[in-house]
Amino acid sequence: MPFYNQEEIEKAREVDLFTYLQACEPQELVHVSGNVYCTREHDSLRISNGKWCWFSRGIGGYSALDYLIKVKGCSFMEAMEAVAGRAAAPPPSFTSVPREEKPKHLLLPPPAPNNQAMLDYLKGRGISMEVLDFCVQTGRIYESRNKGHGNVVFVGFDKTGKARFGCLRGISEGRFHGDLSGSDKHYSFALPACGKNPAVHLCECAIDVMSYASLCRLDGIDWKQHNLLSLAGVYxxxxxxxxxxxxxxxxxxxxxxxxxxxxxxxxxxxxxxxxAAEAIQTVISKEYEVKNCPPPRGKDVNDYLCRRLGIPIRGAKGKEQER
Incomplete structure:
Protein backbone atom coordinates (compact mmCIF):
# COMPACT_ATOMS: atom_id res chain seq x y z
CA MET A 1 0.00 0.00 0.00
CA PRO A 2 1.51 3.38 -0.96
CA PHE A 3 2.49 5.93 1.66
CA TYR A 4 1.51 9.56 1.23
CA ASN A 5 3.25 12.36 3.03
CA GLN A 6 1.46 15.48 4.26
CA GLU A 7 2.41 17.52 1.20
CA GLU A 8 0.95 14.89 -1.15
CA ILE A 9 -2.24 14.74 0.91
CA GLU A 10 -2.61 18.52 0.81
CA LYS A 11 -2.13 18.53 -2.96
CA ALA A 12 -4.77 15.82 -3.34
CA ARG A 13 -7.20 17.89 -1.25
CA GLU A 14 -6.81 20.74 -3.76
CA VAL A 15 -8.28 18.60 -6.54
CA ASP A 16 -11.97 19.45 -6.63
CA LEU A 17 -14.70 17.12 -7.81
CA PHE A 18 -15.33 18.80 -11.18
CA THR A 19 -11.67 18.52 -12.19
CA TYR A 20 -11.47 14.91 -11.00
CA LEU A 21 -14.60 13.81 -12.87
CA GLN A 22 -13.63 15.76 -15.98
CA ALA A 23 -10.27 13.99 -16.07
CA CYS A 24 -11.14 10.52 -14.76
CA GLU A 25 -14.88 9.94 -15.20
CA PRO A 26 -16.12 12.41 -17.83
CA GLN A 27 -19.09 10.18 -18.59
CA GLU A 28 -20.39 10.92 -15.08
CA LEU A 29 -20.67 14.70 -15.64
CA VAL A 30 -24.09 15.98 -16.70
CA HIS A 31 -24.54 19.68 -17.46
CA VAL A 32 -27.56 21.19 -15.67
CA SER A 33 -27.32 24.92 -16.39
CA GLY A 34 -24.71 27.66 -16.42
CA ASN A 35 -21.78 26.36 -14.37
CA VAL A 36 -23.90 23.79 -12.51
CA TYR A 37 -23.39 20.06 -13.09
CA CYS A 38 -24.73 16.86 -11.56
CA THR A 39 -23.56 13.26 -11.88
CA ARG A 40 -25.21 10.63 -14.02
CA GLU A 41 -25.51 8.34 -10.98
CA HIS A 42 -26.97 10.98 -8.62
CA ASP A 43 -28.93 13.79 -10.21
CA SER A 44 -29.41 15.61 -6.89
CA LEU A 45 -25.63 15.84 -6.40
CA ARG A 46 -24.86 19.32 -7.72
CA ILE A 47 -21.38 20.61 -8.56
CA SER A 48 -20.76 24.34 -8.89
CA ASN A 49 -17.95 26.86 -8.28
CA GLY A 50 -15.56 24.32 -6.83
CA LYS A 51 -18.08 22.87 -4.37
CA TRP A 52 -20.48 19.96 -4.41
CA CYS A 53 -23.59 19.12 -2.40
CA TRP A 54 -25.63 15.94 -2.46
CA PHE A 55 -28.98 17.51 -1.58
CA SER A 56 -30.92 14.28 -1.17
CA ARG A 57 -28.50 13.17 1.57
CA GLY A 58 -27.67 16.54 3.09
CA ILE A 59 -23.91 16.18 2.66
CA GLY A 60 -21.36 18.12 0.66
CA GLY A 61 -17.75 19.15 0.34
CA TYR A 62 -15.10 20.69 -1.84
CA SER A 63 -12.58 18.05 -2.86
CA ALA A 64 -12.71 14.87 -4.91
CA LEU A 65 -11.42 13.10 -1.78
CA ASP A 66 -14.57 14.17 0.12
CA TYR A 67 -16.73 12.83 -2.71
CA LEU A 68 -14.96 9.49 -2.97
CA ILE A 69 -15.15 8.93 0.77
CA LYS A 70 -18.65 10.29 1.53
CA VAL A 71 -20.49 9.28 -1.66
CA LYS A 72 -18.57 6.35 -3.14
CA GLY A 73 -17.69 4.77 0.23
CA CYS A 74 -13.94 4.59 -0.43
CA SER A 75 -11.43 4.41 2.40
CA PHE A 76 -9.06 7.37 2.72
CA MET A 77 -6.21 5.40 1.16
CA GLU A 78 -8.41 4.22 -1.73
CA ALA A 79 -9.49 7.80 -2.36
CA MET A 80 -5.88 8.98 -2.28
CA GLU A 81 -4.89 6.33 -4.81
CA ALA A 82 -7.69 7.48 -7.13
CA VAL A 83 -6.84 11.18 -6.84
CA ALA A 84 -3.06 11.19 -6.39
CA GLY A 85 -2.38 10.87 -10.09
CA ARG A 86 -4.35 14.07 -10.65
CA ALA A 87 -3.16 15.93 -7.55
CA ALA A 88 -0.60 17.88 -9.53
CA ALA A 89 -3.30 19.15 -11.84
CA PRO A 90 -4.27 22.78 -11.24
CA PRO A 91 -7.57 23.47 -9.52
CA PRO A 92 -10.52 23.73 -11.88
CA SER A 93 -10.66 26.82 -13.98
CA PHE A 94 -13.83 28.57 -12.95
CA THR A 95 -12.50 31.88 -14.25
CA SER A 96 -15.06 31.61 -17.02
CA VAL A 97 -17.89 31.79 -14.51
CA PRO A 98 -17.69 35.56 -13.90
CA ARG A 99 -18.03 36.12 -17.64
CA GLU A 100 -21.40 34.39 -17.41
CA GLU A 101 -22.59 36.50 -14.48
CA LYS A 102 -25.44 38.01 -16.46
CA PRO A 103 -28.78 38.56 -14.74
CA LYS A 104 -30.15 35.07 -14.26
CA HIS A 105 -33.42 34.16 -15.91
CA LEU A 106 -35.46 32.23 -13.37
CA LEU A 107 -37.53 29.45 -14.91
CA LEU A 108 -40.59 28.91 -12.71
CA PRO A 109 -42.74 25.86 -13.51
CA PRO A 110 -46.41 26.40 -14.39
CA PRO A 111 -48.85 26.18 -11.48
CA ALA A 112 -51.09 23.19 -10.90
CA PRO A 113 -54.86 23.67 -11.29
CA ASN A 114 -55.11 24.22 -7.53
CA ASN A 115 -52.98 24.26 -4.38
CA GLN A 116 -54.91 21.70 -2.36
CA ALA A 117 -52.27 18.93 -2.23
CA MET A 118 -49.59 21.49 -1.33
CA LEU A 119 -51.71 22.99 1.45
CA ASP A 120 -52.51 19.55 2.86
CA TYR A 121 -48.81 18.70 2.84
CA LEU A 122 -47.69 21.91 4.55
CA LYS A 123 -50.53 21.78 7.10
CA GLY A 124 -49.31 18.25 7.81
CA ARG A 125 -45.92 19.79 8.60
CA GLY A 126 -47.60 22.05 11.18
CA ILE A 127 -47.51 25.27 9.17
CA SER A 128 -50.16 27.78 10.30
CA MET A 129 -52.99 28.47 7.87
CA GLU A 130 -52.42 32.19 8.41
CA VAL A 131 -48.82 31.81 7.26
CA LEU A 132 -49.90 29.66 4.32
CA ASP A 133 -52.54 32.17 3.22
CA PHE A 134 -50.00 34.98 3.29
CA CYS A 135 -47.43 32.99 1.29
CA VAL A 136 -49.99 31.98 -1.35
CA GLN A 137 -51.40 35.49 -1.68
CA THR A 138 -47.93 37.03 -2.10
CA GLY A 139 -46.75 34.39 -4.60
CA ARG A 140 -44.13 32.94 -2.27
CA ILE A 141 -45.49 29.41 -2.61
CA TYR A 142 -47.63 27.54 -5.12
CA GLU A 143 -48.16 23.97 -6.28
CA SER A 144 -46.75 22.56 -9.51
CA ARG A 145 -46.81 19.13 -11.13
CA ASN A 146 -44.14 17.35 -13.16
CA LYS A 147 -44.52 13.85 -14.61
CA GLY A 148 -47.25 13.13 -12.08
CA HIS A 149 -45.19 14.37 -9.13
CA GLY A 150 -46.62 17.17 -6.99
CA ASN A 151 -44.26 19.86 -5.70
CA VAL A 152 -44.28 22.97 -3.57
CA VAL A 153 -42.57 25.84 -5.39
CA PHE A 154 -40.87 28.28 -2.98
CA VAL A 155 -40.08 31.69 -4.47
CA GLY A 156 -37.68 34.40 -3.29
CA PHE A 157 -37.85 38.04 -4.40
CA ASP A 158 -35.45 40.97 -4.61
CA LYS A 159 -36.23 44.39 -3.10
CA THR A 160 -38.15 45.44 -6.20
CA GLY A 161 -40.48 42.46 -5.92
CA LYS A 162 -39.00 40.54 -8.84
CA ALA A 163 -38.82 36.74 -8.44
CA ARG A 164 -35.11 35.79 -8.38
CA PHE A 165 -35.00 32.47 -6.51
CA GLY A 166 -37.01 29.29 -6.75
CA CYS A 167 -36.81 25.76 -5.42
CA LEU A 168 -39.00 22.67 -5.42
CA ARG A 169 -39.92 20.24 -2.67
CA GLY A 170 -41.90 17.11 -3.43
CA ILE A 171 -45.13 16.59 -1.52
CA SER A 172 -45.53 12.84 -2.02
CA GLU A 173 -44.13 10.07 0.17
CA GLY A 174 -41.05 9.85 -2.05
CA ARG A 175 -39.73 13.34 -1.33
CA PHE A 176 -37.58 15.44 -3.65
CA HIS A 177 -36.02 18.87 -3.52
CA GLY A 178 -33.81 21.01 -5.72
CA ASP A 179 -33.25 24.53 -7.06
CA LEU A 180 -34.85 25.76 -10.26
CA SER A 181 -32.84 26.75 -13.34
CA GLY A 182 -31.71 30.38 -13.09
CA SER A 183 -32.25 30.48 -9.34
CA ASP A 184 -30.12 33.03 -7.47
CA LYS A 185 -29.39 32.13 -3.84
CA HIS A 186 -28.68 35.78 -3.03
CA TYR A 187 -32.46 36.20 -2.98
CA SER A 188 -33.60 33.12 -1.09
CA PHE A 189 -37.06 32.54 0.34
CA ALA A 190 -37.97 35.08 3.04
CA LEU A 191 -40.99 36.46 4.84
CA PRO A 192 -41.44 40.22 4.67
CA ALA A 193 -38.74 42.44 6.09
CA CYS A 194 -40.06 44.82 8.70
CA GLY A 195 -38.49 48.24 8.30
CA LYS A 196 -38.46 48.94 12.02
CA ASN A 197 -37.11 45.63 13.30
CA PRO A 198 -33.29 45.67 13.71
CA ALA A 199 -32.96 41.86 13.74
CA VAL A 200 -33.15 38.98 11.25
CA HIS A 201 -33.99 35.36 12.08
CA LEU A 202 -32.03 32.93 9.92
CA CYS A 203 -33.18 29.37 9.16
CA GLU A 204 -31.79 26.71 6.85
CA CYS A 205 -34.72 26.27 4.47
CA ALA A 206 -38.08 27.72 3.47
CA ILE A 207 -40.15 25.25 5.53
CA ASP A 208 -38.12 26.17 8.61
CA VAL A 209 -38.84 29.87 8.00
CA MET A 210 -42.56 29.13 7.75
CA SER A 211 -42.28 26.92 10.83
CA TYR A 212 -40.63 29.72 12.80
CA ALA A 213 -43.46 32.07 11.81
CA SER A 214 -45.96 29.42 12.93
CA LEU A 215 -44.15 29.05 16.28
CA CYS A 216 -44.36 32.83 16.76
CA ARG A 217 -48.10 32.64 16.17
CA LEU A 218 -48.40 29.83 18.73
CA ASP A 219 -46.70 32.08 21.27
CA GLY A 220 -48.87 35.09 20.49
CA ILE A 221 -46.08 36.94 18.64
CA ASP A 222 -46.81 38.88 15.45
CA TRP A 223 -44.52 37.09 12.99
CA LYS A 224 -45.14 39.78 10.34
CA GLN A 225 -43.12 42.18 12.49
CA HIS A 226 -40.00 40.00 12.13
CA ASN A 227 -37.43 39.59 9.37
CA LEU A 228 -37.34 35.88 8.49
CA LEU A 229 -34.77 34.56 6.02
CA SER A 230 -33.71 31.13 4.73
CA LEU A 231 -30.25 30.05 3.58
CA ALA A 232 -31.79 28.07 0.71
CA GLY A 233 -30.15 24.85 1.84
CA VAL A 234 -26.98 23.59 3.46
CA TYR A 235 -24.28 26.22 4.02
CA ALA A 276 -22.52 26.65 9.91
CA ALA A 277 -23.54 28.50 13.08
CA GLU A 278 -19.94 28.51 14.31
CA ALA A 279 -18.69 29.83 10.96
CA ILE A 280 -21.22 32.66 10.80
CA GLN A 281 -20.42 33.69 14.36
CA THR A 282 -16.71 33.64 13.56
CA VAL A 283 -16.62 35.59 10.31
CA ILE A 284 -19.46 38.10 10.61
CA SER A 285 -18.47 41.72 11.03
CA LYS A 286 -18.10 42.98 14.59
CA GLU A 287 -20.84 45.53 13.93
CA TYR A 288 -23.40 42.72 14.17
CA GLU A 289 -24.59 40.87 17.24
CA VAL A 290 -25.15 37.14 16.65
CA LYS A 291 -27.36 35.01 18.87
CA ASN A 292 -27.20 31.24 18.41
CA CYS A 293 -30.70 29.88 19.02
CA PRO A 294 -31.03 26.33 17.65
CA PRO A 295 -34.40 24.62 18.16
CA PRO A 296 -34.72 23.40 21.77
CA ARG A 297 -35.71 19.91 20.59
CA GLY A 298 -35.64 18.01 17.32
CA LYS A 299 -33.34 18.21 14.31
CA ASP A 300 -34.68 21.48 12.93
CA VAL A 301 -37.28 24.21 13.41
CA ASN A 302 -40.00 22.17 11.71
CA ASP A 303 -39.27 19.16 13.93
CA TYR A 304 -39.67 21.41 16.97
CA LEU A 305 -42.95 22.85 15.64
CA CYS A 306 -44.33 19.35 15.05
CA ARG A 307 -43.33 18.34 18.59
CA ARG A 308 -45.07 21.41 19.98
CA LEU A 309 -48.22 20.52 18.07
CA GLY A 310 -48.01 16.81 18.85
CA ILE A 311 -48.09 15.75 15.20
CA PRO A 312 -45.86 13.20 13.41
CA ILE A 313 -42.52 14.43 12.15
CA ARG A 314 -42.32 13.98 8.38
CA GLY A 315 -39.25 12.34 6.89
CA ALA A 316 -38.07 10.77 10.14
CA LYS A 317 -37.93 7.30 8.57
CA GLY A 318 -37.49 7.88 4.85
CA LYS A 319 -34.77 9.36 2.67
CA GLU A 320 -34.94 12.19 0.21
CA GLN A 321 -35.27 10.74 -3.26
CA GLU A 322 -33.90 11.91 -6.57
CA ARG A 323 -35.62 12.26 -9.88
Missing amino acids: QPKKKIAESKLPVALTRFLEDYPHVKTVYLHLDNDGPGRM
Missing part, protein backbone atom coordinates in the same frame (compact mmCIF):
# COMPACT_ATOMS: atom_id res chain seq x y z
CA GLN A 236 -20.80 24.69 3.74
CA PRO A 237 -18.05 26.61 5.59
CA LYS A 238 -14.40 26.16 4.72
CA LYS A 239 -12.26 23.63 6.58
CA LYS A 240 -10.57 26.50 8.36
CA ILE A 241 -13.61 28.21 9.83
CA ALA A 242 -11.93 31.63 9.95
CA GLU A 243 -11.49 31.54 6.14
CA SER A 244 -15.21 31.02 5.51
CA LYS A 245 -17.46 33.60 3.89
CA LEU A 246 -20.94 34.51 5.01
CA PRO A 247 -23.79 32.77 3.15
CA VAL A 248 -24.70 34.86 0.12
CA ALA A 249 -28.36 35.15 1.16
CA LEU A 250 -27.36 36.69 4.50
CA THR A 251 -24.77 38.97 2.88
CA ARG A 252 -27.34 40.30 0.42
CA PHE A 253 -29.97 40.76 3.12
CA LEU A 254 -27.64 42.76 5.37
CA GLU A 255 -26.67 44.95 2.40
CA ASP A 256 -30.30 45.55 1.46
CA TYR A 257 -31.41 46.26 5.04
CA PRO A 258 -28.54 48.14 6.72
CA HIS A 259 -30.65 48.92 9.80
CA VAL A 260 -30.49 45.21 10.77
CA LYS A 261 -27.72 44.70 13.34
CA THR A 262 -28.71 41.47 15.14
CA VAL A 263 -28.74 37.98 13.60
CA TYR A 264 -30.56 35.10 15.28
CA LEU A 265 -29.38 31.68 14.10
CA HIS A 266 -32.02 28.93 14.09
CA LEU A 267 -29.94 26.37 12.21
CA ASP A 268 -30.23 22.60 12.42
CA ASN A 269 -29.22 20.51 15.42
CA ASP A 270 -26.78 18.39 13.41
CA GLY A 271 -23.11 18.53 12.45
CA PRO A 272 -23.50 20.77 9.37
CA GLY A 273 -25.91 23.06 11.20
CA ARG A 274 -23.64 23.51 14.22
CA MET A 275 -20.62 24.05 11.96
Whole structure:
Protein backbone atom coordinates (compact mmCIF):
# COMPACT_ATOMS: atom_id res chain seq x y z
CA MET A 1 0.00 0.00 0.00
CA PRO A 2 1.51 3.38 -0.96
CA PHE A 3 2.49 5.93 1.66
CA TYR A 4 1.51 9.56 1.23
CA ASN A 5 3.25 12.36 3.03
CA GLN A 6 1.46 15.48 4.26
CA GLU A 7 2.41 17.52 1.20
CA GLU A 8 0.95 14.89 -1.15
CA ILE A 9 -2.24 14.74 0.91
CA GLU A 10 -2.61 18.52 0.81
CA LYS A 11 -2.13 18.53 -2.96
CA ALA A 12 -4.77 15.82 -3.34
CA ARG A 13 -7.20 17.89 -1.25
CA GLU A 14 -6.81 20.74 -3.76
CA VAL A 15 -8.28 18.60 -6.54
CA ASP A 16 -11.97 19.45 -6.63
CA LEU A 17 -14.70 17.12 -7.81
CA PHE A 18 -15.33 18.80 -11.18
CA THR A 19 -11.67 18.52 -12.19
CA TYR A 20 -11.47 14.91 -11.00
CA LEU A 21 -14.60 13.81 -12.87
CA GLN A 22 -13.63 15.76 -15.98
CA ALA A 23 -10.27 13.99 -16.07
CA CYS A 24 -11.14 10.52 -14.76
CA GLU A 25 -14.88 9.94 -15.20
CA PRO A 26 -16.12 12.41 -17.83
CA GLN A 27 -19.09 10.18 -18.59
CA GLU A 28 -20.39 10.92 -15.08
CA LEU A 29 -20.67 14.70 -15.64
CA VAL A 30 -24.09 15.98 -16.70
CA HIS A 31 -24.54 19.68 -17.46
CA VAL A 32 -27.56 21.19 -15.67
CA SER A 33 -27.32 24.92 -16.39
CA GLY A 34 -24.71 27.66 -16.42
CA ASN A 35 -21.78 26.36 -14.37
CA VAL A 36 -23.90 23.79 -12.51
CA TYR A 37 -23.39 20.06 -13.09
CA CYS A 38 -24.73 16.86 -11.56
CA THR A 39 -23.56 13.26 -11.88
CA ARG A 40 -25.21 10.63 -14.02
CA GLU A 41 -25.51 8.34 -10.98
CA HIS A 42 -26.97 10.98 -8.62
CA ASP A 43 -28.93 13.79 -10.21
CA SER A 44 -29.41 15.61 -6.89
CA LEU A 45 -25.63 15.84 -6.40
CA ARG A 46 -24.86 19.32 -7.72
CA ILE A 47 -21.38 20.61 -8.56
CA SER A 48 -20.76 24.34 -8.89
CA ASN A 49 -17.95 26.86 -8.28
CA GLY A 50 -15.56 24.32 -6.83
CA LYS A 51 -18.08 22.87 -4.37
CA TRP A 52 -20.48 19.96 -4.41
CA CYS A 53 -23.59 19.12 -2.40
CA TRP A 54 -25.63 15.94 -2.46
CA PHE A 55 -28.98 17.51 -1.58
CA SER A 56 -30.92 14.28 -1.17
CA ARG A 57 -28.50 13.17 1.57
CA GLY A 58 -27.67 16.54 3.09
CA ILE A 59 -23.91 16.18 2.66
CA GLY A 60 -21.36 18.12 0.66
CA GLY A 61 -17.75 19.15 0.34
CA TYR A 62 -15.10 20.69 -1.84
CA SER A 63 -12.58 18.05 -2.86
CA ALA A 64 -12.71 14.87 -4.91
CA LEU A 65 -11.42 13.10 -1.78
CA ASP A 66 -14.57 14.17 0.12
CA TYR A 67 -16.73 12.83 -2.71
CA LEU A 68 -14.96 9.49 -2.97
CA ILE A 69 -15.15 8.93 0.77
CA LYS A 70 -18.65 10.29 1.53
CA VAL A 71 -20.49 9.28 -1.66
CA LYS A 72 -18.57 6.35 -3.14
CA GLY A 73 -17.69 4.77 0.23
CA CYS A 74 -13.94 4.59 -0.43
CA SER A 75 -11.43 4.41 2.40
CA PHE A 76 -9.06 7.37 2.72
CA MET A 77 -6.21 5.40 1.16
CA GLU A 78 -8.41 4.22 -1.73
CA ALA A 79 -9.49 7.80 -2.36
CA MET A 80 -5.88 8.98 -2.28
CA GLU A 81 -4.89 6.33 -4.81
CA ALA A 82 -7.69 7.48 -7.13
CA VAL A 83 -6.84 11.18 -6.84
CA ALA A 84 -3.06 11.19 -6.39
CA GLY A 85 -2.38 10.87 -10.09
CA ARG A 86 -4.35 14.07 -10.65
CA ALA A 87 -3.16 15.93 -7.55
CA ALA A 88 -0.60 17.88 -9.53
CA ALA A 89 -3.30 19.15 -11.84
CA PRO A 90 -4.27 22.78 -11.24
CA PRO A 91 -7.57 23.47 -9.52
CA PRO A 92 -10.52 23.73 -11.88
CA SER A 93 -10.66 26.82 -13.98
CA PHE A 94 -13.83 28.57 -12.95
CA THR A 95 -12.50 31.88 -14.25
CA SER A 96 -15.06 31.61 -17.02
CA VAL A 97 -17.89 31.79 -14.51
CA PRO A 98 -17.69 35.56 -13.90
CA ARG A 99 -18.03 36.12 -17.64
CA GLU A 100 -21.40 34.39 -17.41
CA GLU A 101 -22.59 36.50 -14.48
CA LYS A 102 -25.44 38.01 -16.46
CA PRO A 103 -28.78 38.56 -14.74
CA LYS A 104 -30.15 35.07 -14.26
CA HIS A 105 -33.42 34.16 -15.91
CA LEU A 106 -35.46 32.23 -13.37
CA LEU A 107 -37.53 29.45 -14.91
CA LEU A 108 -40.59 28.91 -12.71
CA PRO A 109 -42.74 25.86 -13.51
CA PRO A 110 -46.41 26.40 -14.39
CA PRO A 111 -48.85 26.18 -11.48
CA ALA A 112 -51.09 23.19 -10.90
CA PRO A 113 -54.86 23.67 -11.29
CA ASN A 114 -55.11 24.22 -7.53
CA ASN A 115 -52.98 24.26 -4.38
CA GLN A 116 -54.91 21.70 -2.36
CA ALA A 117 -52.27 18.93 -2.23
CA MET A 118 -49.59 21.49 -1.33
CA LEU A 119 -51.71 22.99 1.45
CA ASP A 120 -52.51 19.55 2.86
CA TYR A 121 -48.81 18.70 2.84
CA LEU A 122 -47.69 21.91 4.55
CA LYS A 123 -50.53 21.78 7.10
CA GLY A 124 -49.31 18.25 7.81
CA ARG A 125 -45.92 19.79 8.60
CA GLY A 126 -47.60 22.05 11.18
CA ILE A 127 -47.51 25.27 9.17
CA SER A 128 -50.16 27.78 10.30
CA MET A 129 -52.99 28.47 7.87
CA GLU A 130 -52.42 32.19 8.41
CA VAL A 131 -48.82 31.81 7.26
CA LEU A 132 -49.90 29.66 4.32
CA ASP A 133 -52.54 32.17 3.22
CA PHE A 134 -50.00 34.98 3.29
CA CYS A 135 -47.43 32.99 1.29
CA VAL A 136 -49.99 31.98 -1.35
CA GLN A 137 -51.40 35.49 -1.68
CA THR A 138 -47.93 37.03 -2.10
CA GLY A 139 -46.75 34.39 -4.60
CA ARG A 140 -44.13 32.94 -2.27
CA ILE A 141 -45.49 29.41 -2.61
CA TYR A 142 -47.63 27.54 -5.12
CA GLU A 143 -48.16 23.97 -6.28
CA SER A 144 -46.75 22.56 -9.51
CA ARG A 145 -46.81 19.13 -11.13
CA ASN A 146 -44.14 17.35 -13.16
CA LYS A 147 -44.52 13.85 -14.61
CA GLY A 148 -47.25 13.13 -12.08
CA HIS A 149 -45.19 14.37 -9.13
CA GLY A 150 -46.62 17.17 -6.99
CA ASN A 151 -44.26 19.86 -5.70
CA VAL A 152 -44.28 22.97 -3.57
CA VAL A 153 -42.57 25.84 -5.39
CA PHE A 154 -40.87 28.28 -2.98
CA VAL A 155 -40.08 31.69 -4.47
CA GLY A 156 -37.68 34.40 -3.29
CA PHE A 157 -37.85 38.04 -4.40
CA ASP A 158 -35.45 40.97 -4.61
CA LYS A 159 -36.23 44.39 -3.10
CA THR A 160 -38.15 45.44 -6.20
CA GLY A 161 -40.48 42.46 -5.92
CA LYS A 162 -39.00 40.54 -8.84
CA ALA A 163 -38.82 36.74 -8.44
CA ARG A 164 -35.11 35.79 -8.38
CA PHE A 165 -35.00 32.47 -6.51
CA GLY A 166 -37.01 29.29 -6.75
CA CYS A 167 -36.81 25.76 -5.42
CA LEU A 168 -39.00 22.67 -5.42
CA ARG A 169 -39.92 20.24 -2.67
CA GLY A 170 -41.90 17.11 -3.43
CA ILE A 171 -45.13 16.59 -1.52
CA SER A 172 -45.53 12.84 -2.02
CA GLU A 173 -44.13 10.07 0.17
CA GLY A 174 -41.05 9.85 -2.05
CA ARG A 175 -39.73 13.34 -1.33
CA PHE A 176 -37.58 15.44 -3.65
CA HIS A 177 -36.02 18.87 -3.52
CA GLY A 178 -33.81 21.01 -5.72
CA ASP A 179 -33.25 24.53 -7.06
CA LEU A 180 -34.85 25.76 -10.26
CA SER A 181 -32.84 26.75 -13.34
CA GLY A 182 -31.71 30.38 -13.09
CA SER A 183 -32.25 30.48 -9.34
CA ASP A 184 -30.12 33.03 -7.47
CA LYS A 185 -29.39 32.13 -3.84
CA HIS A 186 -28.68 35.78 -3.03
CA TYR A 187 -32.46 36.20 -2.98
CA SER A 188 -33.60 33.12 -1.09
CA PHE A 189 -37.06 32.54 0.34
CA ALA A 190 -37.97 35.08 3.04
CA LEU A 191 -40.99 36.46 4.84
CA PRO A 192 -41.44 40.22 4.67
CA ALA A 193 -38.74 42.44 6.09
CA CYS A 194 -40.06 44.82 8.70
CA GLY A 195 -38.49 48.24 8.30
CA LYS A 196 -38.46 48.94 12.02
CA ASN A 197 -37.11 45.63 13.30
CA PRO A 198 -33.29 45.67 13.71
CA ALA A 199 -32.96 41.86 13.74
CA VAL A 200 -33.15 38.98 11.25
CA HIS A 201 -33.99 35.36 12.08
CA LEU A 202 -32.03 32.93 9.92
CA CYS A 203 -33.18 29.37 9.16
CA GLU A 204 -31.79 26.71 6.85
CA CYS A 205 -34.72 26.27 4.47
CA ALA A 206 -38.08 27.72 3.47
CA ILE A 207 -40.15 25.25 5.53
CA ASP A 208 -38.12 26.17 8.61
CA VAL A 209 -38.84 29.87 8.00
CA MET A 210 -42.56 29.13 7.75
CA SER A 211 -42.28 26.92 10.83
CA TYR A 212 -40.63 29.72 12.80
CA ALA A 213 -43.46 32.07 11.81
CA SER A 214 -45.96 29.42 12.93
CA LEU A 215 -44.15 29.05 16.28
CA CYS A 216 -44.36 32.83 16.76
CA ARG A 217 -48.10 32.64 16.17
CA LEU A 218 -48.40 29.83 18.73
CA ASP A 219 -46.70 32.08 21.27
CA GLY A 220 -48.87 35.09 20.49
CA ILE A 221 -46.08 36.94 18.64
CA ASP A 222 -46.81 38.88 15.45
CA TRP A 223 -44.52 37.09 12.99
CA LYS A 224 -45.14 39.78 10.34
CA GLN A 225 -43.12 42.18 12.49
CA HIS A 226 -40.00 40.00 12.13
CA ASN A 227 -37.43 39.59 9.37
CA LEU A 228 -37.34 35.88 8.49
CA LEU A 229 -34.77 34.56 6.02
CA SER A 230 -33.71 31.13 4.73
CA LEU A 231 -30.25 30.05 3.58
CA ALA A 232 -31.79 28.07 0.71
CA GLY A 233 -30.15 24.85 1.84
CA VAL A 234 -26.98 23.59 3.46
CA TYR A 235 -24.28 26.22 4.02
CA GLN A 236 -20.80 24.69 3.74
CA PRO A 237 -18.05 26.61 5.59
CA LYS A 238 -14.40 26.16 4.72
CA LYS A 239 -12.26 23.63 6.58
CA LYS A 240 -10.57 26.50 8.36
CA ILE A 241 -13.61 28.21 9.83
CA ALA A 242 -11.93 31.63 9.95
CA GLU A 243 -11.49 31.54 6.14
CA SER A 244 -15.21 31.02 5.51
CA LYS A 245 -17.46 33.60 3.89
CA LEU A 246 -20.94 34.51 5.01
CA PRO A 247 -23.79 32.77 3.15
CA VAL A 248 -24.70 34.86 0.12
CA ALA A 249 -28.36 35.15 1.16
CA LEU A 250 -27.36 36.69 4.50
CA THR A 251 -24.77 38.97 2.88
CA ARG A 252 -27.34 40.30 0.42
CA PHE A 253 -29.97 40.76 3.12
CA LEU A 254 -27.64 42.76 5.37
CA GLU A 255 -26.67 44.95 2.40
CA ASP A 256 -30.30 45.55 1.46
CA TYR A 257 -31.41 46.26 5.04
CA PRO A 258 -28.54 48.14 6.72
CA HIS A 259 -30.65 48.92 9.80
CA VAL A 260 -30.49 45.21 10.77
CA LYS A 261 -27.72 44.70 13.34
CA THR A 262 -28.71 41.47 15.14
CA VAL A 263 -28.74 37.98 13.60
CA TYR A 264 -30.56 35.10 15.28
CA LEU A 265 -29.38 31.68 14.10
CA HIS A 266 -32.02 28.93 14.09
CA LEU A 267 -29.94 26.37 12.21
CA ASP A 268 -30.23 22.60 12.42
CA ASN A 269 -29.22 20.51 15.42
CA ASP A 270 -26.78 18.39 13.41
CA GLY A 271 -23.11 18.53 12.45
CA PRO A 272 -23.50 20.77 9.37
CA GLY A 273 -25.91 23.06 11.20
CA ARG A 274 -23.64 23.51 14.22
CA MET A 275 -20.62 24.05 11.96
CA ALA A 276 -22.52 26.65 9.91
CA ALA A 277 -23.54 28.50 13.08
CA GLU A 278 -19.94 28.51 14.31
CA ALA A 279 -18.69 29.83 10.96
CA ILE A 280 -21.22 32.66 10.80
CA GLN A 281 -20.42 33.69 14.36
CA THR A 282 -16.71 33.64 13.56
CA VAL A 283 -16.62 35.59 10.31
CA ILE A 284 -19.46 38.10 10.61
CA SER A 285 -18.47 41.72 11.03
CA LYS A 286 -18.10 42.98 14.59
CA GLU A 287 -20.84 45.53 13.93
CA TYR A 288 -23.40 42.72 14.17
CA GLU A 289 -24.59 40.87 17.24
CA VAL A 290 -25.15 37.14 16.65
CA LYS A 291 -27.36 35.01 18.87
CA ASN A 292 -27.20 31.24 18.41
CA CYS A 293 -30.70 29.88 19.02
CA PRO A 294 -31.03 26.33 17.65
CA PRO A 295 -34.40 24.62 18.16
CA PRO A 296 -34.72 23.40 21.77
CA ARG A 297 -35.71 19.91 20.59
CA GLY A 298 -35.64 18.01 17.32
CA LYS A 299 -33.34 18.21 14.31
CA ASP A 300 -34.68 21.48 12.93
CA VAL A 301 -37.28 24.21 13.41
CA ASN A 302 -40.00 22.17 11.71
CA ASP A 303 -39.27 19.16 13.93
CA TYR A 304 -39.67 21.41 16.97
CA LEU A 305 -42.95 22.85 15.64
CA CYS A 306 -44.33 19.35 15.05
CA ARG A 307 -43.33 18.34 18.59
CA ARG A 308 -45.07 21.41 19.98
CA LEU A 309 -48.22 20.52 18.07
CA GLY A 310 -48.01 16.81 18.85
CA ILE A 311 -48.09 15.75 15.20
CA PRO A 312 -45.86 13.20 13.41
CA ILE A 313 -42.52 14.43 12.15
CA ARG A 314 -42.32 13.98 8.38
CA GLY A 315 -39.25 12.34 6.89
CA ALA A 316 -38.07 10.77 10.14
CA LYS A 317 -37.93 7.30 8.57
CA GLY A 318 -37.49 7.88 4.85
CA LYS A 319 -34.77 9.36 2.67
CA GLU A 320 -34.94 12.19 0.21
CA GLN A 321 -35.27 10.74 -3.26
CA GLU A 322 -33.90 11.91 -6.57
CA ARG A 323 -35.62 12.26 -9.88
